[in-house]
Amino acid sequence: MANQCSFRKKDGSRCGANAQPANGLCVFHDPARAVDGRRARKAGGIRRSQAAAVLPVHTPDHPLGNTLDVSAFLAHSINQLRRGQLDPRVANAVGYLTSVLLRSLEQGPLEERMAKIEAALAENAASKESPNNGERNSIQTP
Numbered sequence: 001m002a003n004q005c006s007f008r009k010k011d012g013s014r015c016g017a018n019a020q021p022a023n024g025l026c027v028f029h030d031p032a033r034a035v036d037g038r039r040a041r042k043a044g045g046i047r048r049s050q051a052a053a054v055l056p057v058h059t060p061d062h063p064l065g066n067t068l069d070v071s072a073f074l075a076h077s078i079n080q081l082r083r084g085q086l087d088p089r090v091a092n093a094v095g096y097l098t099s100v101l102l103r104s105l106e107q108g109p110l111e112e113r114m115a116k117i118e119a120a121l122a123e124n125a126a127s128k129e130s131p132n133n134g135e136r137n138s139i140q141t142p
Contacts, residue, residue, distance in 0.1 A: 053087035
């Protein structure tokens with residue numbers, strides 16, 4: 001297990017980061033690595049302040065009514081990502097949302113089939129409960 005950094009904060013508590021074996025300080029409190037720490041904090045702040053990755057307003061909507069439409073859309077998005085025209089964060093969100101959409105598109109026909117089966121079973125049960133059990137009239141014609 002690594003040792004705790006020996007640096008003391010203004011309130012007297014110790015830093016909770018793991019210490020480097022060479023000097024007992026973490027990389028954030030080691031004076032020899034101060035430049036690296038400032039550079040890392042600055043880079044982190046720059047990344048955090050970047051605007052959210054969104055598509056331009058004029059980006060056309062794609063039809064997504066069936067699995068073929070979704071497949072074509074995914075292929076187009078993958079190619080845009082590969083060319084650097086689509087931010088990887090947007091591509092990641094698109095990939096997740098299309099997987100949800102595909103599951104939904106698959107579920108719709110199953111629900112329709114289940115409804116038809118349930119209706120047929122209910123009709124069958126109702127015909128068995130009728131007084132003549134669904135049998136034909138036994139009137140014979142000469």
